[in-house]
Amino acid sequence: MNISEDELEQRLRALFADERLDLPPPPDAGTVIVAGARRRRRRRRSVQAVAGVAAAVVAVAGGLTMIHLHTEDGTAVMSADGSEISVKPPENLTPGRSSQSSTPGPTSTHSLQATPPPVSPSSKPPRSRPTPSATALPPVMSGPLLKPDGFGALKLGMAEADVTALGVTLSDPQAGASCTVYNAQGSGMPAPASVVISKAAGLVVITPDAVAHTAEGIGGGSTKEQILAAYPAATEESGGVAAPAGAAAVYHFRLGETGVVQTSLASLNQDCAG
Template identity: 65%
Template sequence: MNISEDELEQRLRALFADERLDLPPPPDAGTVIVAGARRRRRRRHTVQAVAAVAVAVVAVSGGLTMIRLHTEDGTAVMSADGTESSVKPPENLTQGRPPEPSTPGPTSTHDIQVSQTPGSPPSKTPQPSAPSPSKLPPVVTGPQLDVDGFGTLKLGMSDAQIAAQGVTLSNANPVAACTVYNASGGGVPAPATIVVSKSAGLLAITPEQAVHTAEGIGTGATKEQVLAAYPGAKEQPGLIVAPAATFEFQFSFDDSVVAHMTLSVVNANCAG
């Protein structure tokens, strides 16, 4: 049967206008569409967050071969050189069904496993560092040289006062307005060389054997130990001068260790 184009067009229009061909949407179509969009948006955010964390960990660890992050919502795997990257979304997020609650485990939500880069040298066990100068054992060889004297010898004493302490003075050697003596006897813990001024009395005491100070610095101590024990000390060529109350200690060195110690009046001189 032959029909004209106009008649065919009219029949098609009538067919498409037939209400029996309409498919009305179900009553909950809007809710289903919104829920699906939310699921897709949540899944996309989860994937982006996991991938971002994986990239950050790779940047920090540098030479690590593989970093795995396991989360409640997905898994991201990335190699150190960035050549491989994959993200696994949650398996329980299917269309039309809300995510099933996960059972909390004894570990945290992020479990990071790190392996060492192949061919990299094994990590070295840190060696114990050398103790700081303030931690070094004190040097307490011989008797103690106090901040004001040595035994019964006290800075400022005159010749007569020193002799009255039972100290024997010998080998007198005049130097300008002072006299240098060798002091020995029961009044001193060990023989010493002393300098006595006619006007200011006893100016300096230099023991002739190993001694130490109350701060644990003695013959054989290093420069570092001296500076650590006396923060206000000043270095001079071959000498360190450290304050001690109203007096001062002078440490002379031989082979980088204390060889002799002198207790003296600050700015002592024999000019007269």
């Protein structure tokens, strides 16, 4: 059956207007609604009261904990039973300023000794350099070289004719009983020198004019300690030190305020003084 929209609308209007569909409220509906609202209000208040009591319990427990912690810190506190405990606060605490040290000071009567901080490897005191001794000075290599057997081409034991044959000029002779002293210079000699020639033993003493040095590094400015270190068999003599120069000769080192000031070579096989 087909019904037009207008006819359907009219039927619906008539149906909704029918008084049989109305549900009248009961006579005590107002009283029931008011009583329900009151019950809900009392229940809400009970819940709020319980929540407040729980919050108070949590706050009291937290306060007791803070009291216990403050007691361990040594500050003025209130104990759990309500009695007051007066503890002197640290002297370095002022209002509005925190303590500079987080470590509480000692509260007992026992004395504490400060322990020095450990010494790290990087904080070791620097080692002082030892002062070089006189024997540790560098060897002297300045001046002409005076060898254990002679001076340049001049050799100990050479006769006077052999010396002049080298081209050496002998001058200013100072003759003695058996030996003569000359000033010698010329080819074959590193520097002018004073020489002593024995009639029997030949050339026996050579003393260079300039301070000569030896192969062991003893020369001008060397100290007595250096000489003794270079020549363990050396002995002190008047004005200096005598040191062996091989098996047939000896070095004579004359000492001054600055060390060695003259070096000479003398043969052990001689009949001349000096």
